[in-house]
Amino acid sequence: MKKVAAVYVVILVLFSNISFRAKTLILNNDSSDTNTIEYYQTMKRDLLCLMMAYPKYITNIEKEENGQVYLVMESGRKILYDDKKNKNFKKKLSNPDLQDMMEQEYPLSYSKSLMEEDFDPGRRRVYDLLKEVYGESKQQIESNLKNVSLGYENYQFNNNNKAAESLQNAMRELMPIIKERRDIKAYLYPCSGTFNYRLIAGTDQLSPHSFGIAIDLARDKRDYWKWASREEGEERIASYPKELVEIFEKNNFIWGGKWGHFDILHFEYRPEIILKARYFGGKLNDKEWYSGAPYEDPSVKNYIEKINEVLK
Numbered sequence: 312m313k314k315v316a317a318v319y320v321v322i323l324v325l326f327s328n329i330s331f332r333a334k335t336l337i338l339n340n341d342s343s344d345t346n347t348i349e350y351y352q353t354m355k356r357d358l359l360c361l362m363m364a365y366p367k368y369i370t371n372i373e374k375e376e377n378g379q380v381y382l383v384m385e386s387g388r389k390i391l392y393d394d395k396k397n398k399n400f401k402k403k404l405s406n407p408d409l410q411d412m413m414e415q416e417y418p419l420s421y422s423k424s425l426m427e428e429d430f431d432p433g434r435r436r437v438y439d440l441l442k443e444v445y446g447e448s449k450q451q452i453e454s455n456l457k458n459v460s461l462g463y464e465n466y467q468f469n470n471n472n473k474a475a476e477s478l479q480n481a482m483r484e485l486m487p488i489i490k491e492r493r494d495i496k497a498y499l500y501p502c503s504g505t506f507n508y509r510l511i512a513g514t515d516q517l518s519p520h521s522f523g524i525a526i527d528l529a530r531d532k533r534d535y536w537k538w539a540s541r542e543e544g545e546e547r548i549a550s551y552p553k554e555l556v557e558i559f560e561k562n563n564f565i566w567g568g569k570w571g572h573f574d575i576l577h578f579e580y581r582p583e584i585i586l587k588a589r590y591f592g593g594k595l596n597d598k599e600w601y602s603g604a605p606y607e608d609p610s611v612k613n614y615i616e617k618i619n620e621v622l623k
């Protein structure tokens with residue numbers, strides 16, 4: 312009997328120890344806890360992706376005495392990484408900091424099903440960053456627009472930070488494909504618009520179309536979460552051509568078809584989101600926080616050194 316009791320005690324101790332460890336692991340994985348290794352690793356990766364995505368506009372990073380980390384922009388404007396506020400899903404959408412913007416990992420893998428309702432990677436936008444890069448006002452943005460040929464007609468896109476060039480490259484890749492594949496062509500044409508200075512319906516936030524960094528392709532009534540049920544959206548996504556999505560993603564565009572709040576005709580130039588997915592997607596604890604990034608590139612190496620120096 313004694314033996315049985317001892318075994319029981321050992322099992323109990325082992326079990327409570329395991330569950331205790333599991334609990335600490337869960338706590339440590341919470342990226343909102345600012346003292347964890349994960350928090351710093353994520354911050355460094357986010358900053359690196361931002362510096363790679365906006366090389367002409369981000370000149371430095373800075374850590375102030377209170378611990379706050381900022382991007383320093385070309386104009387001298389500083390953009391805060393983490394406001395340390397506790398925000399729910401809605402608040403993260405209406406008032407995101409850089410951390411919130413980069414938080415949900417965009418999946419580069421192809422899936423025919425609709426994302427979870429509150430999974431909208433890239434739908435959060437930091438307007439200070441967009442204004443700095445693409446123009447502060449309607450007038451300034453308009454002066455940065457350039458015509459991009461969509462094959463049959465020209466559309467205006469922002470010429471800053473390689474946005475117009477990236478759309479042109481995507482179109483150049485698509486042209487020979489749609490000559491062979493009429494089914495894909497039907498998803499591309501007629502284009503439903505690019506630059507349009509307007510608010511997102513039902514919000515006081517500017518649409519990314521206002522900055523000339525988004526394009527809506529051929530429209531279908533099942534394309535938008537406000538127009539259609541999730542079943543209808545799912546049906547449309549299942550039919551959407553993989554090749555079209557992959558070419559846009561390759562050129563640093565995210566697809567609204569990968570948002571729970573789906574916007575299937577919508578593609579948006581967001582290099583920071585795609586770079587994070589490309590270099591760090593699905594990776595947690597590698598030896599170095601930057602492993603995955605192309606650090607043999609001298610400018611990338613430079614950014615990594617800068618980040619290591621400021622965030623020692």
Ligand SMILES: [Zn+2]
Binds near residue numbers: 576578
């Ligand atoms: Zn759109």
